[in-house]
Amino acid sequence: MPYNRAASKVLPLLVAALSAPAAHAGGIMLWQIGTPTLGTASAGWAAMPEDASTAFTNPAGTVWRDETQVRAAAQALYGDLEFSEGGLSNVPGNDGGNPLEWLPGAGAFAAGKITDNIGWGFAMAGNFGLGLDYHDDWQGRRFVQNVDLLGMSLIPSLSWRANDCLSIGVGLNAMAGYFSFQSAPRAGLVDDDAFLRLKDLDMGYGGNLGIIYRPKSGTTFGLSYTSKVDFEFKDHLKLRNFTPPLNAIAENLDGTRTELDIRAPQTVTASLQQALTDTTTLYVNLNWQDWSEYAGVTLSLDNPMQTSLRVDRGYRDTAGFAVGIRHEFQQGMLNGWRLSTGLSAESSMANTSEITADTITNENVTVGFGAGKELCPGVNLDVGYNYMYLGDIDIDQQGRPPFSPRLQGTYEDSAIHFVGGSVQFSF
Secondary structure: OOHHHHHHHHHHHHHHHHOOOOOOOOOOEOOOOOOHHHOOOOOOOOOOOOOOOHHHHOHHHHHOOOOOEEEEEEEEEEEEOOEEEOOOOOOOOEOOOOOOOOEEEEEEEEEEEEEOOEEEEEEEEEEEOOEEEOOOOEOOOOOOOEEEEEEEEEEEEEEEEOOOOEEEEEEEEEEEEEEEEEEOOEOOOOOOEOEEEEEEEEEEEEEEEEEEEEEEOOEEEEEEEEOOEEEEEEEEOEEEOOOOOOHHHHHHHOOOEEEEEEEEOOEEEEEEEEEOOOOEEEEEEEEEEOHHHHOEEEEEEOOOOOOEEEEEOOOOOEEEEEEEEEEEOOOOOOOOEEEEEEEEEEOOOOOHHHOEOOEOOOOEEEEEEEEEEEEEOOEEEEEEEEEEEEEEEEEEEEOOOOOOOEEEEEEEEEEEEEEEEEEEEEO
């Protein structure tokens, strides 16, 4: 079979397999980064200028402090995404186990002032993407065995306070992206497992913009924008163990330099921090994320025909709302402790017909709890927990002829747990 004809037959399969990595509720952008916003379920994300992590969430907040602050954060998440077969799957195997087990993370944030009206910030954290790792012989292995899309951002920023009420900030988002995908397509006429793999590291760049507005004491409005970040993942495609009639196609494509273009979406977040009393504060969030832009993925093969194909996965933009409250106790056994709680809801980027085994996404509701205390002058500890409920996620994924694999069932009572903590030092 000529090279370009082989590529034209296999390329749509590769795009379908590789263009929807990782899983998360709503989209694949995490709100959890181990900082105090864990306790409020992300409420107040862009309106907490007194916290050093504003260098990540809203660069305009870095100028609102009298001291230099450094915060170190750590977090772990655990998913419950077990698949239950619905009776129509046509590939033998097991249920895949839990593909999202313990995943650690960490972040570092710093903020201070150069002059009275100019602030600086630096943040290192990752909140884009996740990973899935199914059992090798599960029923959906024709579509995916394991997949990772992980982004880690380095964000230097500057802020300018225009007056006693308003500040503006800008940051450079240098994001390191890691992509890895592996599946076991049918080998050929004999129903054995073949091997397909692609992985790469890439750097992408974007910008962060922010505004902080404090019209009166106790009221803070925050608005933050993050631009898109483009990744071009490149690798030599690995194809193994194919049998007739697919072995000739696989031999032609094995080792072909392959490029997969993926885009982290732009986002907008509007937040409010409102003091209700001297000890109680209300936090509110509204957010939008551009997943309809992320849906377009291009896969290119460096073959004599320079074959490429762009597929739109049909995702839609997401919107979310969060509200939280924090209270500081000034007497009793909890004297000096800050306790917080919050509730958030986020829409899904995919309809049921667009759910695939490598994109387990759904609308969600998240409940957050947190606690914080000043351990000694200049040292603050915060811990938090989030329970994110995704509910039942139905899937009916079907492959192309001639073998037409099918995975049909439900990820029942799906949820993700987040546990994190951070320490902030003031100098």
